[in-house]
Amino acid sequence: MSNPNNVNQISRIFADQKAFIAFLTAGDPSLQKTEEFILAMAAAGADLIEIGIPFSDPIAEGPVIEAANERALRAATTTDKIFAMVGRIREKTAIPLVFLTYMNPIFVYGGERFFATCEEVGINGVIIPDLPYEEKGEIRELAGGHGLDVITLIAPTSQDRIQMLARDATGFIYLVSSMGVTGVRSEIKTDLAAIVDDIRQVSKTPVAVGFGIATPEQATAISKLADGVIVGSAIVRIIAEHGAAATPILSDYVRTMKAALV
């Protein structure tokens, strides 16, 4: 299903509310379950789903998501099977969907072929942790040609790079809350408000904060200073603990987190 409004579709979720963005790894524990989890989280109020295409060496991930990548690959999950799953999901929901994966799975699949298939199945954007601004040119052109946003990541260490990165951003800006890899944190020490101010001076692109957010209290606090909250490891941990039976627990969790946004 081709979607000519791809680019607008992501920013639309931030138009009149704070957005809740949920991440999960495709194929953990199976693609059939991933499909069920995504539909359940969408029904429970998630505004956008990030679907992780598993990679053998996810260097930006902490142990929780790394283990999910390993489980998904052991379950013989492939990029083609994930595309087929997204096609099935698209018949049931219009929720914006974004892939999160590393450069190599995209590059080896073939950039043009990858993004053309994304457009065909209805993927709206892509997050690539190991693709910095300096290397982004070619990918942005390929993705843009198929109506996908390449989401910009900004880190606590971006400092003098913040405005250069923000000027370039479309869809939403993924503001990394803390140093290090993904994973639940009890405390976020970065001065996020200052970074958001820097971004706001040069860009109207919505800012969503991720890395380390797990509790409704954290979600409330973050939503006061940003346009959206991204949760990954906490969701993946529920899936790791409950496996195939995770659906109702994920629904409850997403409902609680969405309600905590202010």
Place this chain on the structure above:
Amino acid sequence: MSKGKYGIHGGQYTPETLMNAIIEVEKAYEHYKNDPAFQAELTELLNDYAGRPSRLYYAKKMTADLGGAKIYLKREDLNHTGSHKINNVLGQALLAKKMGKTRLIAETGAGQHGVATATAAALMGFECEIFMGKEDTDRQALNVFRMRLLGATVHVVTSGTMTLKDAVNETFREWTTRVDDTHYVLGSVMGPHPFPEMVRDFQSVISREAREQILAKEGKLPDAVIACVGGGSNAMGAFYNFIPDEYVRLIGCEAAGKGVETEEHAATIARGSLGIFHGMKSYFCQDEYGQIAPVYSISAGLDYPGIGPEHAHLHDTKRAEYVPITDDEAVAAFEYLSRTEGIIPAIESAHAIAYAMVLAPTMTKDQIIIVNVSGRGDKDVAAIARYKGEDIHE
């Protein structure tokens, strides 16, 4: 703009969290590489501390036995800490000092780079943490203890295939959690720019010396230079100053493990394909979906699924040749050099010796081969005994 390109290879494919840290290294290196005081300090360390220049030794018995080209051995095994790794580590540690860093982190495969980093940390007063795959801490237990003896903390990596690739992943992860006071001493000519260039420059002392030494001894350049290749730092160092001498054959020996026709090898050029991983575009052992393949070699130091971007480019342009060497061939060469010349090479370096044994008899007696003996084999003795079915307790 993309930096650090070698033809189509190289680049800086690294998370945004690390970009400023990498740019900081890049700027510092750009500054200090042309600073005579820095270079003088490094030369003094290399000479007085590491024992350079390393000898270029004429392997007379090996030459006579093989009956072809004259074989010279570049003795990087005689360096302090027992391998070429110290060349790069002293350079990066000195740079880290100038950058005001107080903590060094590094990955290691065979343990040689970890030992060299722990050594430099002890010498220059850095905190030091080394990441090493569990499979490698098991087969290189002696080096683990050496690192601890030198004051380093050794983290055993249990993710993925538990070898060098996973140790690199874990060191990158550690660096993202703490960049302010920490420098990542990458051990090979790989990773995001500026590492491939910087490590090559620090290792190029090998071919700078070898070129002068062979001219002094023979009055001419060698016909071939042979070195083993994992990530490729000793080979890049041994090749670099010979690249403009187009008639000098440059030959890299990859680990073919149980054979390139099997799935148990680490022969990136023979069996890999183009990809983007560990910060660089280069060749990698991987599947059709870009999942990095588990690789295998008897040698922990060559057990890596990629190759440095400059090697990938030397392969593309056919300036260098890359040949696969199996475990069996490497072990035979390990024993051969020990018995013939009384030199026990690292099992990594034995891959280069093995190809010299193939090539030398096909050449004439007035031709010359330089083999880079990148390290010494003490660390491998127990593993080779096990390979041969003898159980030795270290």
